[in-house]
Amino acid sequence: MHTSQALPLPVGRGRALFRLAAYSLAGIVLFFVPFELGGKSTILLDHAASYLAGSQRPLAVTLVMLLIAYGALSPWFDGRWKESRVSRVFALLKLAGLALAVMYLTGAGPAVLHEKDMLPFLFDKLALTVGLIVPLGALALAFLVGFGLLELVGVLMQPVMRPVWRTPGHSAIDAVASFVGSYSVGLLITNRVFLEGKYTVREAAIIATGFSTVSAAFMVIVAKTLGLMGVWNFYFWSTLLITFAVTAITAWLPPIARMDNAGGVDDTLPPGQGRWQTALSAGCAQARQARPLPQVLAENLRDGVAMAGAVVPSILSVGLIGLVLARFTPVFDVLGLLLVPFAWLGGLAEPMATSKALAAGLAEMFLPAILLKGADPLVRYVAAVVSVGSVLFFSASIPCVLATRIPLSVRQLVVIWFQRTVLCLLLAAALGQLALKQGWLA
Numbered sequence: 001m002h003t004s005q006a007l008p009l010p011v012g013r014g015r016a017l018f019r020l021a022a023y024s025l026a027g028i029v030l031f032f033v034p035f036e037l038g039g040k041s042t043i044l045l046d047h048a049a050s051y052l053a054g055s056q057r058p059l060a061v062t063l064v065m066l067l068i069a070y071g072a073l074s075p076w077f078d079g080r081w082k083e084s085r086v087s088r089v090f091a092l093l094k095l096a097g098l099a100l101a102v103m104y105l106t107g108a109g110p111a112v113l114h115e116k117d118m119l120p121f122l123f124d125k126l127a128l129t130v131g132l133i134v135p136l137g138a139l140a141l142a143f144l145v146g147f148g149l150l151e152l153v154g155v156l157m158q159p160v161m162r163p164v165w166r167t168p169g170h171s172a173i174d175a176v177a178s179f180v181g182s183y184s185v186g187l188l189i190t191n192r193v194f195l196e197g198k199y200t201v202r203e204a205a206i207i208a209t210g211f212s213t214v215s216a217a218f219m220v221i222v223a224k225t226l227g228l229m230g231v232w233n234f235y236f237w238s239t240l241l242i243t244f245a246v247t248a249i250t251a252w253l254p255p256i257a258r259m260d261n262a263g264g265v266d267d268t269l270p271p272g273q274g275r276w277q278t279a280l281s282a283g284c285a286q287a288r289q290a291r292p293l294p295q296v297l298a299e300n301l302r303d304g305v306a307m308a309g310a311v312v313p314s315i316l317s318v319g320l321i322g323l324v325l326a327r328f329t330p331v332f333d334v335l336g337l338l339l340v341p342f343a344w345l346g347g348l349a350e351p352m353a354t355s356k357a358l359a360a361g362l363a364e365m366f367l368p369a370i371l372l373k374g375a376d377p378l379v380r381y382v383a384a385v386v387s388v389g390s391v392l393f394f395s396a397s398i399p400c401v402l403a404t405r406i407p408l409s410v411r412q413l414v415v416i417w418f419q420r421t422v423l424c425l426l427l428a429a430a431l432g433q434l435a436l437k438q439g440w441l442a
Contacts, residue, residue, distance in 0.1 A: 016288035020148040023293070024283075027144030045140055049132040053124075064131035064312065065101060071309030072098035086402065086410060090314060097313025100320060101127070113320070117370065122319045125366075126396060130184055131312045137185040138304025142296045145173065145189055152283030154265070155275060165210070165244075166251045167203045168265050175211040175244070183397050186212035188307055191404035202259035204406045209256070209416045210247030212400075213391045214365060222387050225369040226380040234440050235384060238431055243389040246423040253419060255412045310403035311396065319395030322363020326371075335359040342422050346429025348379050358386050358425065362417055364395040377441055378432045385428035392417040 034041045040050070052060040072094040075081040081091035103109040104119040113119050144150070154170025161169045170193070174186050187208060194204040214222075219236060220229075228235045250256055269278050290296065325331045336356035343351035343358070357371035368383040375383070392398055398413055435441035 013284060013288070016148075016284040019290070020152070020283045020287040023143045023147040023287070024149035024152075027140060027142075027149060030140040031144060045133060045136055048136055049129060052132050053128050060128060060132060061105070064128055065105070067131050067135075067305065067309045068098050068101050068127070068313045068316075070305070071311070072313045074309065090399065090402065093317040094310075094313035097316035100316045101313070118320065118323055119316070121366075122316050122323070122395070126319060127312045127315045130315060130396060131308050134184045134188065134308040134311070135301060135304040138188055138300045138307075139297055141185070141188060141192075141304075142293065142300045145192065146286075146296045146300070147290050148283030148285070148287035149173070150193070151286045152279045155269075155279035155282050158275075164248050165206060167206050168198070170198065170265075171203065171207050171211065174207050183212040183214055183391070184307065184311065184400050187397075187400045187404055188304065191307075191406065192303065194404070194406055197263060198265050200259075200261045200264040201407060202256060202261040203264055205256050205259050205408055206247065206251045208401050208404065208406050208408065209391055209413070209420075210244075210250060212397065213243055213388050214397075219384075219388055222366070222369050222384050225366075225373055226384050227373070228380065228384055231435075231441055234435060235381070238428075238435075239385050239388050242385055242424055242427045242431070243391070245427065246389055246420050249423055250416060250419050255415055307400070307403055311400050314399035315396050318399060319364050322360070322367070322394055326360040326363055326367055332356050332359045332363070335362065338418070339421065339425065342425050346382065346426055347433060348382060348425075348429060349376050350379075354379055354383075358383065358421060361387055361390055361421070362393055362414070365390070365393045365397075378429070378436060381432045381435070381441055382425060382428040386421055386424045389424035389428070390417055390421045392420070 030044050032043065034043055035047065037047050040047070052063075075087070075091040075094065081088050100113075100119060101123065103113065104123050107114065150170045150173055153173055154168055157169030157172040159169075161167050161171055165171070174189050174193075190199070190204055190207045190212065193199050199207065219239065220232075223229050223232055223235055269275060273281070333356050336352065336359040339355035339358055340351050343355045348354050354372065354375070357368045360367040360371060365387045368387050372379055372383040392401070392413055398410070401408055401413060402410070432441060
């Protein structure tokens, strides 16, 4: 590049450029490139987790049970249960999660807990998947965020991310990682970058509550349940558009808009440098100062095990509470009343029943799909979009957020969930009405 003559070349720039290119390419392949293996096309991380969960189930169950035991017992040994009221509550919930895992594997306890949509669903579909993908994803993150790609993409994406979503350019990595990997992987990235001082509190909150949604792989399960695989492309891209549009709106609403925005990274380009030159220099600088790959892998694995241990037991206990409340109590009927005016405004059939089902998404994002799988096409489409776009739910993503160091309270998370659910409902209903008229939604 002729512009490189304007700056002195740092020592080892050639090796740094190789590390940036080679390790970043490895990260991109691991996270973003689908491969077809055994008749299934998905990313390598998902293939690895599926192989362990399916072909090596005894090993997978053993590893996840060790994670659950570690996550349930460690707060009591290191004293973290004393930090706050929320810490004490979740310390007890994690112990309950360990007990529920043992009950599921031994067949102990009331028969109702062993019905297919209770503990079997929570353990096999959620806990086992998250317990495998988070540590594996943490290892792969070493390539994606440790050697300069984050910094390079961050500079290139500044003109888009900052004015629309009020976040720095490198948050684009979080958004894509969540959709192709999982919310847990996206939150792992967010927490790491936040602790490094590259996100402000407000930026981290926007990303954690707006970008860290369920993966494209889980969207397939939602679409299958609701009979939308025939319009998969319309569903996927419209959900992506609506989710990020809602994030752009909630970034300007309280409680997020009132959060501390001090610190973070400076988006200003150095004098006399173009955007690509600045991006490449930032990426090379990070690649040059990064520690050897084995050390980075070991540190990331520790982070992944810690996060998985914090989240997986909570998935079982909090998820079961949500399922029981939805099935046996009027809690979500009451919560659904708040959504009825918006369901009516969106022209959805049976607004009360639809609102109750959508409100159940606060407990577990998959509940609206289960409860509305027999509804008309518009309601099924809205339920599929809201399940993904609302982002926050108590069985997994909220415990994931609370396991990070981002200062978000349960009350704030519930308020943000309500804002996102209402906005997703209205936007999906409007787009769904248009899609029905145009024949895009059968």
